[in-house]
Amino acid sequence: MSDADTVSPTIRVQHEDFDLQAEVAALSAGRHEIGAVVTFSGLCRDEGGSLEALELEHYPGMAEAEMLRIASIAIERFGLQGLTAIHRFGRIAPGENIVLVIAASSHRQAAFDGANFVMDFLKTSAPFWKKEHGAGGKAGDWVAGRDADDAARNKWTPAG
Secondary structure, eight states: OHHHOOOOOOEEEEEOOOHHHHHHHHHHHTOOOOOOOEEEEOOOOTTTTTTEEEEEEEEHHHHHHHHHHHHHHHHHHHSEEEEEEEEEEEEETSSEEEEEEEEESSSSHHHHHHHHHHHHHHHHHHHHEEEEEEGGGHHHHHHHOHHHHHHHHHTOOOOO
């Protein structure tokens, strides 16, 4: 039986904030096979004072399904013992949490690789959209995808 068959990731898309320490504790409690836990927490930047907030939208149902698909691949590929991925939506101010990925494994490299893999694919494959709201009420624009994000995702797939 593969790890993907025995390890069920925790996937959530939610408006409310999350507690990183509580999520790590929930993932690792009583799990003595876990030797490494890697966390990534993405925060809203203020872009040098020009950003008042980000507004994140998602495609309900499809966002969770894509996050589950990505997480399942990561569990299988890196032999993870646990994985949590949480993505927020709604209006998020600078300094607030946007996304959390926790990858747990027996050894550190698998946990690091699993967390990186999940983030690289969430940035490019999951149906989330960001709109910037400028400081002082200045109208913002939808944020376009970046070539650097595509390049980060593509490093995980063999060249064709």
